[in-house]
Amino acid sequence: MTNPPWLYRIGAATATMAALTACSEGGSPAPETQAVNEPLVATYDGGLYVLDGETLEVRQDIPLEGFLRLNPAGDDAHVLVTTGDGFRILDAAGRRLTDDTFPAADPGHVVTHGEHTVLFADGSGEITAFDPHALEARGLPETETFKTPRAHHGVAVILSDGTLVHSIGDPENRTGAVAMQGDREIARSEECPGIHGESVAADEVVILGCENGVLEYANGEFTKIPSPTPYGRTGNTRGHEDSPVVLGDMKVDPDAELERPQQFALIDTTTDQLQVVQMPPSVSYWFRSLGRGPQGEALIMGTDGKLYVFDPATADMLKAVQVTQPWTEPDDWQDPGPAVFTREDAVYVSDPATRQIHLVDLGAGAVTASTTLDQAPNELSGPVGHDH
Numbered sequence: 001m002t003n004p005p006w007l008y009r010i011g012a013a014t015a016t017m018a019a020l021t022a023c024s025e026g027g028s029p030a031p032e033t034q035a036v037n038e039p040l041v042a043t044y045d046g047g048l049y050v051l052d053g054e055t056l057e058v059r060q061d062i063p064l065e066g067f068l069r070l071n072p073a074g075d076d077a078h079v080l081v082t083t084g085d086g087f088r089i090l091d092a093a094g095r096r097l098t099d100d101t102f103p104a105a106d107p108g109h110v111v112t113h114g115e116h117t118v119l120f121a122d123g124s125g126e127i128t129a130f131d132p133h134a135l136e137a138r139g140l141p142e143t144e145t146f147k148t149p150r151a152h153h154g155v156a157v158i159l160s161d162g163t164l165v166h167s168i169g170d171p172e173n174r175t176g177a178v179a180m181q182g183d184r185e186i187a188r189s190e191e192c193p194g195i196h197g198e199s200v201a202a203d204e205v206v207i208l209g210c211e212n213g214v215l216e217y218a219n220g221e222f223t224k225i226p227s228p229t230p231y232g233r234t235g236n237t238r239g240h241e242d243s244p245v246v247l248g249d250m251k252v253d254p255d256a257e258l259e260r261p262q263q264f265a266l267i268d269t270t271t272d273q274l275q276v277v278q279m280p281p282s283v284s285y286w287f288r289s290l291g292r293g294p295q296g297e298a299l300i301m302g303t304d305g306k307l308y309v310f311d312p313a314t315a316d317m318l319k320a321v322q323v324t325q326p327w328t329e330p331d332d333w334q335d336p337g338p339a340v341f342t343r344e345d346a347v348y349v350s351d352p353a354t355r356q357i358h359l360v361d362l363g364a365g366a367v368t369a370s371t372t373l374d375q376a377p378n379e380l381s382g383p384v385g386h387d388h
Helices: 132-137
Strands: 009-014 040-044 047-051 058-063 069-072 078-082 086-091 096-103 107-113 116-121 126-130 143-147 156-158 164-169 174-181 184-189 196-201 205-210 213-218 221-226 245-249 263-268 273-278 290-292 298-301 306-310 317-322 340-343 346-351 356-361 366-372
Touching: 040 069, 069 107, 078 107, 086 107, 107 156, 107 196, 116 156, 126 164, 156 196, 164 205, 174 213, 174 221, 184 221, 196 245, 205 245, 213 263, 221 273, 245 290, 245 298, 263 298, 290 340, 298 340
Parallel strands: none
Antiparallel strands: 009 143, 040 047, 047 058, 069 078, 078 086, 086 096, 107 116, 116 126, 126 143, 156 164, 164 174, 174 184, 196 205, 205 213, 213 221, 245 263, 263 273, 290 298, 298 306, 306 317, 340 346, 346 356, 356 366
């Protein structure tokens, strides 16, 4: 294929420097000896809580204005806080919100995979990538920057062989994805209307959500996996590195202003099949409900207050753990609602109605620890690292 003129590296290994603040925003210095164990981070209206992931004790309350989003930064200590200026580095283990920010126009998706963390700026179509282990040195790490043809609400991931897979579209429509090796396009598909979200399954198979199924990238090729329904929007997915099956949400009503889905998708990347699975009667969920367990179990937090555990291979429901009281998805997606965050064998569920965060033991099928916060939690995340 010819090299497309619209994708090019803006700067390879561009070094950026900024000073690291020694104090939390509005707080006091956090000595290294007081590092947080398995840090967990929750946003609230006006700031961030940093909690001990085992005891759920609040270790730091960091004031910060605006609607805040959270994503793992790719190592075992840091989280990226999405603000109006870009992606700001939170040293969660050290309880410090730094001033170091990856600048981005309308910052959007963060994808961590292997040795790359990839940031997408919706307002410019710019993609920024860095090695998350470089965060240990403090300050902003060296970055590689790429540019897509048109700004759009997009997503990108870099695989272990250096292949960059990213969405394509414009501010009005998103149509598909391309795969690049350096400046060379190696694969393209425009069979993914409304492309949104990304997950990597076992063997580095990439799944991207569409309004009529999903788009799969594997072995240098895109494959469209259609929905069995005429309209089947999968916009949020959860993969597991040991599972060939990806969990996705599934909306089937194209005319709904706010569809509260009562079915979900299991995408088998070995057979290229998408299975629609029904939730129990009258139980729905929302985009923050999805997670994967330590054995790759498919987890969904239902509106009846139960955390449902499904076998991704058979779609059988294994158990349901009562965690909260029944709840209703808020009309505004930015408003608080129960959120699921998983890391290794830990499963956390937030309950804004009671201002609580719960630690769930899937094996025991029970809540094993809970804490009540001063403010209602909204987004929930934490560092998720891997070994070199």
